[in-house]
Amino acid sequence: MILGKYDPLKGEKFCMIDENGIAKEVASLPDAEKLKALYCDMVKIRAMDDKAFSLQRQGRLGTYGQLKGSEAVQVGAAHAMEKDDWLVPSYRENGLMHLRGVPLSSIYLYWAGNELGAKFPEGSKILPFSIPVGSQMLHAVGLGMAANIRGDKAAIVTCFGDGATSEGEFHEAMNFAGVFNSPTVFLCTNNQFAISFRSTKQTKTPTIAQKALSYGFEGIVVDGMDAVAMYQTVSEALAKARMGGGPTFIEAVTFRLCDHTTSDDASIYQDPKEVAMWQARDPVVRLKKYLTSANLWKQEDEEKLTTDVKKAIDEAVAVLGSANKPTPEDLFGFTYAVQPQLDWQLRDLKGVIERKSHGN
Amino acid sequence: MAIKSNLDAVNDALRTAMKKDDRVVVLGEDVGALGGVFRATAGLQKEFGEKRVFDTPLAEAGIVGTAIGMAMYGLKPVAEIQFMGFIFPALNQLFAHAARLRNRSRGRFNVPLVIRTPWGAGAGALEHHMESTEALLTQIPGLKVVAPSTPYDMKGMLLAAIEDPDPVIFLEHMRIYRAVKGEVPEGHYTVPLGKSEVVREGKDITLIGWGYMRHLAMHIADLLAEKGIDAEVLDLKTLAPLDSKTILASAMKTGRDIILHEAPRTCGLGAEIAAICSECGLLSLKAPVERVTGYDITMPLRMSEKLNIPDEARVLEAVDRVMNF
Numbered sequence: 001m002i003l004g005k006y007d008p009l010k011g012e013k014f015c016m017i018d019e020n021g022i023a024k025e026v027a028s029l030p031d032a033e034k035l036k037a038l039y040c041d042m043v044k045i046r047a048m049d050d051k052a053f054s055l056q057r058q059g060r061l062g063t064y065g066q067l068k069g070s071e072a073v074q075v076g077a078a079h080a081m082e083k084d085d086w087l088v089p090s091y092r093e094n095g096l097m098h099l100r101g102v103p104l105s106s107i108y109l110y111w112a113g114n115e116l117g118a119k120f121p122e123g124s125k126i127l128p129f130s131i132p133v134g135s136q137m138l139h140a141v142g143l144g145m146a147a148n149i150r151g152d153k154a155a156i157v158t159c160f161g162d163g164a165t166s167e168g169e170f171h172e173a174m175n176f177a178g179v180f181n182s183p184t185v186f187l188c189t190n191n192q193f194a195i196s197f198r199s200t201k202q203t204k205t206p207t208i209a210q211k212a213l214s215y216g217f218e219g220i221v222v223d224g225m226d227a228v229a230m231y232q233t234v235s236e237a238l239a240k241a242r243m244g245g246g247p248t249f250i251e252a253v254t255f256r257l258c259d260h261t262t263s264d265d266a267s268i269y270q271d272p273k274e275v276a277m278w279q280a281r282d283p284v285v286r287l288k289k290y291l292t293s294a295n296l297w298k299q300e301d302e303e304k305l306t307t308d309v310k311k312a313i314d315e316a317v318a319v320l321g322s323a324n325k326p327t328p329e330d331l332f333g334f335t336y337a338v339q340p341q342l343d344w345q346l347r348d349l350k351g352v353i354e355r356k357s358h359g360n
Numbered sequence: 361m362a363i364k365s366n367l368d369a370v371n372d373a374l375r376t377a378m379k380k381d382d383r384v385v386v387l388g389e390d391v392g393a394l395g396g397v398f399r400a401t402a403g404l405q406k407e408f409g410e411k412r413v414f415d416t417p418l419a420e421a422g423i424v425g426t427a428i429g430m431a432m433y434g435l436k437p438v439a440e441i442q443f444m445g446f447i448f449p450a451l452n453q454l455f456a457h458a459a460r461l462r463n464r465s466r467g468r469f470n471v472p473l474v475i476r477t478p479w480g481a482g483a484g485a486l487e488h489h490m491e492s493t494e495a496l497l498t499q500i501p502g503l504k505v506v507a508p509s510t511p512y513d514m515k516g517m518l519l520a521a522i523e524d525p526d527p528v529i530f531l532e533h534m535r536i537y538r539a540v541k542g543e544v545p546e547g548h549y550t551v552p553l554g555k556s557e558v559v560r561e562g563k564d565i566t567l568i569g570w571g572y573m574r575h576l577a578m579h580i581a582d583l584l585a586e587k588g589i590d591a592e593v594l595d596l597k598t599l600a601p602l603d604s605k606t607i608l609a610s611a612m613k614t615g616r617d618i619i620l621h622e623a624p625r626t627c628g629l630g631a632e633i634a635a636i637c638s639e640c641g642l643l644s645l646k647a648p649v650e651r652v653t654g655y656d657i658t659m660p661l662r663m664s665e666k667l668n669i670p671d672e673a674r675v676l677e678a679v680d681r682v683m684n685f
């Protein structure tokens with residue numbers, strides 16, 4: 001049992017593998033296969049994230065917000081989730097969304113500004129990217145309320161940042177979740193920044209997790225650079241949700257090891273000394289240290305992983321390069337289920353495009 | 361006179377206002393040390409201190425709601441909403457309070473508040489960062505809505521907005537933040553709110569635009585001049601309350617009106633302008649008033665964004681229809 005054991009009001013924080021790669025209680029760790037899988041997926045999402053950055057710099061993607069520093073949060077959650085669990089993300093959960101089944105090519109296409117990238121595989125319980133900060137958590141709570149109404153054993157993970165917890169809608173989501181016992185896991189990635197604004201200024205409470213207490217449910221602070229701790233905490237919160245135990249709030253403390261987005265320049269407001277301190281806690285490096293010291297990971301494993309990851313990314317980039325542009329129908333077709341009143345506007349746009357292509 | 365971009369003109373106006381009047385305070389997300397995501401408030405915190413220029417928690421209703429309180433106390437808050445697409449959490453505060461506290465208190469309280477926000481498409485930004493929802497705001501009696509498009513007006517109208525006794529939504533078009541430069545006088549001056557301006561005289565046809573569309577209209581007017589069509593360009597500048605007099609005078613002079621806006625067509629400001637022309641100037645019109653606008657769809661993402669922004673081809677076709685009616 002992790003939940004209930006770490007009191008946010010006492011400043012307690014859950015961690016399994018510390019920044020030096022040393023495990024606190026080896027007996028409580030997941031099995032070797034799971035540990036390796038957590039590591040491999042962190043390497044993978046870091047590489048896809050870095051690739052997105054370089055694609056943006058080449059002008060092939062639009063603005064992109066990297067997840068660097070939060071790999072453990074996203075991989076831990078992805079491994080904790082079961083097939084039927086719902087995911088309600090913000091804009092930064094690119095790694096988690098991919099691990100839950102969104103093709104990498106779709107993610108790249110979306111950030112390239114192509115509507116076709118927003119079409120996730122049919123049946124996947126993943127809501128679209130949500131850019132209005134703090135707004136999407138209400139949908140997660142509503143999904144859970146619906147499941148309760150229907151008597152289904154559902155569980156929902158909703159992701160957001162520290163900044164999002166200042167929006168009114170966040171507090172409404174927390175209150176509704178408590179009142180209606182919605183099976184929702186609030187997964188807050190506290191990367192300590194909302195663009196330039198420090199999380200310590202977002203709120204006067206020492207932790208964000210403790211806010212859950214005032215809404216009547218559990219909140220826990222977790223080392224968000226520890227994939228194992230993240231995996232175990234989210235697993236437990238999801239199991240509780242599926243059993244009818246209601247909502248849980250998880251504050252994953254990390255550090256944004258990158259700009260806010262490709263339009264930002266964090267050097268204006270980040271202190272290089274502090275950045276270096278957090279770089280030394282790198283979630284990917286940390287788990288590798290543990291795996292290597294436990295003799296679970298060898299150089300050949302790393303080489304194979306690098307090759308596999310590169311191949312997956314190359315394939316996605318190839319799709320990005322060859323994808324169709326959205327047609328006027330793609331732009332009009334999803335405004336309403338039935339839209340006769342827009343037909344003339346669609347014809348108008350097609351006419352304009354047609355005449356332009358004939359150069360008159 | 362110094363040549364400045366629209367962005368620098370905003371910064372200049374804020375600095376000028378803060379120097380002149382210590383009741384002026386600047387608040388919003390990232391406006392402090394960072395100087396705003398576009399750097400519109402760059403250097404202000406350093407110059408005027410953290411009491412007068414400060415970052416707030418990430419909450420638009422919080423920003424606008426507390427700014428209303430500050431305004432009623434006697435300050436002159438200039439709040440930044442990071443992008444127009446994120447003004448919605450604050451809409452309740454704007455609609456239910458900022459716009460009507462004067463009325464509700466029978467004039468005991470007023471809300472001298474300015475809300476600055478970047479708007480408009482064409483910069484290749486993310487979803488919600490390319491919105492033109494001005495008509496949702498112009499529908500709220502009690503709010504003034506302005507959208508300057510040149511550095512001279514940007515500075516003069518922002519200073520006027522800060523001095524205005526009522527709440528003003530101040531729209532800054534993103535696509536022309538840096539792309540448009542012009543002469544900006546030193547020091548304090550104001551450009552009145554509530555006035556539209558004929559920025560190019562012509563006798564054959566009137567093109568009306570605001571923000572980036574004003575610059576497109578000027579470009580079209582140049583093209584038309586080569587074809588022997590003498591176009592007048594009206595920069596709307598203030599979107600609420602509308603300067604019906606200037607709108608009507610131009611329509612009656614040329615008899616042909618085309619309104620350009622990025623916002624969706626239905627119930628956009630173009631509809632209101634067309635109604636003014638038909639209600640009061642019908643007999644002077646030589647052709648139906650045309651609108652070239654965004655379509656009634658969700659703004660497409662970056663790759664297709666420009667398909668939904670009125671452009672040269674679409675405006676020229678409208679001109680043809682109007683001239684050959």
Ligand SMILES: Cc1ncc(C[n+]2csc(CCOP(=O)(O)OP(=O)(O)O)c2C)c(N)n1
Pocket residue numbers: 092131132133134160161162163164165191193194195260389418420442443446449
């Ligand atoms: C409602 C709203 N206001 C403002 C913005 C602009 N904005 C985008 S991300 C961001 C900071 C978000 O910080 P946080 O919630 O901590 O998440 P992070 O980006 O650090 O993952 C802001 C202010 C927005 N997208 N939505």
